[in-house]
Amino acid sequence: MFNGKFLTPCFKSKQPWKRLLSTQPSVVLAMSGGVDSSVSAALLKQQGYKVQGVYMRNWDSLDEVGHCTSKADWEDVQKVCSILDIECSQVDFVKEYWNNVFEKTLTDYAQGVTPNPDIGCNSFIKFGSLLDKIPEGTWFATGHYCRTNNGKLLRGLERNKDQSYYLSTVPEAALRRTLFPLGEIESKVKVKQLATDFGLLDIAKKKESMGICFVGQKRKFASFLQEYIDQPPGPVIDLDSGKVIGQHEGLYGYTIGQASRICHGSHKWFVADKLLDQNKLVCVAGSNHPALFSDTLVAKNWTWIHHQIPTLPVQVDAQVRYRQSPEKAILSQTPDGQYALRFTHPIRAIARGQQVVVWDQDWCLGGGVIDAVL
Template sequence: MSGGVDSSVSAALLKQQGFRVQGIYMRNWDTADERGVCTSAEDWEDVQRVCFKLDIPCEQVDFVKEYWTDVFQQTLDDYAAGLTPNPDVMCNQYIKFGSLISKVPVDAWFATGHYCRTYDGRLLRGKDRNKDQSYYLSTVPEDALRRTMFPLGEFESKTQVKNLAEQLGLHVAAKRESMGICFVGQRRRFADFLAEYIDQPPGPAVDLQGNVIGQHRGLFGYTIGQASHICHGPHKWCVAEKDVPNNTLICVPGSNHPALFHSACTARNWVWIHPSTALEGEKLVDAQVRYRQSPQKAILSKQGDRYTVRFLEPVRAMARGQQVVVWDGDWCLGGGVIDTIESAFPSP
């Protein structure tokens, strides 16, 4: 339980169904936000209030060390190397469905408030396509999924969940949805937050011809495809590439410049949720390189120890370090970390 409406309603539904329910709150981060407020303490208080209302026990477990080692330090290393990591995927793989589930008795079910479904150990998209979170669970192994329940998977909208929370008299019904990096929370200026941990100097921002158009504040603070906020002439400059060895940010004019579109990627550290389905040839799949992206048709093939995902239509703003995830219909097969990308419109 996170202290939010999703996990709170999940606990309530399980109790209504006759299960003996116990809430577990993970303490993974122990510093205050910009207001000087320890959000972890606030969330733990919300969990306790909900559990008191539902008349179920709850406990707090501490994974601060594990989160720092397995998730946050890797996230910092990736940003420093010019990558675009996904700490939420890593948190689910190593913390929630790793360190935490290992503490759950083997004869007990594990449940979370994710918007997804399971069937015979398969991970399926949630009914609410806008909230479907199977992307974030694409590295969770089959043995963990076989003992996991997702009570919100059949709900068709977040509004239904909030309305149910109000009907149940849960005070978290009106609580704002948590955003930002997993367990660190939303930061007013994420680049400034990263700058507390990554020592990287400013450097030149250039166009595709190498002409200097301004200065960046540190490559870690920029994401491929996003506005660079570097002013130079009448154009809106978007980030196309990060040249880490030369500490240079490469930008293009306009948000739909051809250099922002890619046709394929290779992925490392690939995880098949069901090892028995591991691909040897080629397969037509639905693929996403970010959460809430519309699924795109692609050809998945194995290339040595990596997998290639070749999209049938160009995809905007792929970045090294992102997680590419593939589905067969609603069935999430797995995914990997993008290692290389291929431009859809190569320069002449």
């Protein structure tokens, strides 16, 4: 029996997640209201599972300009589950999300680094608080594009949508309990076609969410952070000349490698560094300035997903961002226990706080938080 607090049970489920005496294997599916988790629900039911959908409520305040889509997404989850004739419930993780993900995100931005809250949400909420409430013997499932094999995390066949990067901190024990129904599907187009075939026409046409719920769909991230982080404006410095070329609105609102929105001369200026102790933003002219490239980084808080840790140093495929082609690099351990990666070719815009993730071909080994760029 699920031992968590539910906000809203749905349809015929008076006791959500209670395992029925049945020969059907049970699976609890994390549902978002989007096409990926909806098709996952249909596929699991088609494969003979007793599917129970759950929608996680992680945020509870309205956005000033747009709004968090949580209410509409929950309504879509209920519609999908009604069409598929499966049970669903909503569970509240607002407190857990605030304490374990949101506050850390704010702290990181205030300290001048660039975190990835999606990785934190998977680690602490979806594969943490949520999975902890699912009884042993019941499968867990998500709509991520990835695969597993004996606890190993593998890239999804749809390489353009592969999401193993976001699961690089999920431990092997959790992966052994998890199903990824979309892992073997080779294209997003096929997923949308399946949604139509399963009678989920509205979901098939639904626009894919690209933002973070607590920011809202129509709002700039920097303006959102301004409400929580008190940092004064300061000078913008041209790295090459050392001259002041403008003023920034708070260092938290800038990411290494991004266009700075600074108007000075005929150049387009890009962020090369943030000097927190001096409250200075350092920029360079042009998106391919040499200062934006580096071939070495050091990472902390490293997670090895599987117990088969490779002998170091070792050549791996590595990514410092989700939307990046894998690059060859040599992974080694530093004398103080951190991990260093030296890339074969310099990588653009490596930022402290980002997650670097490594693979052995399709096998995701794990990753860590970038602590230094050399």
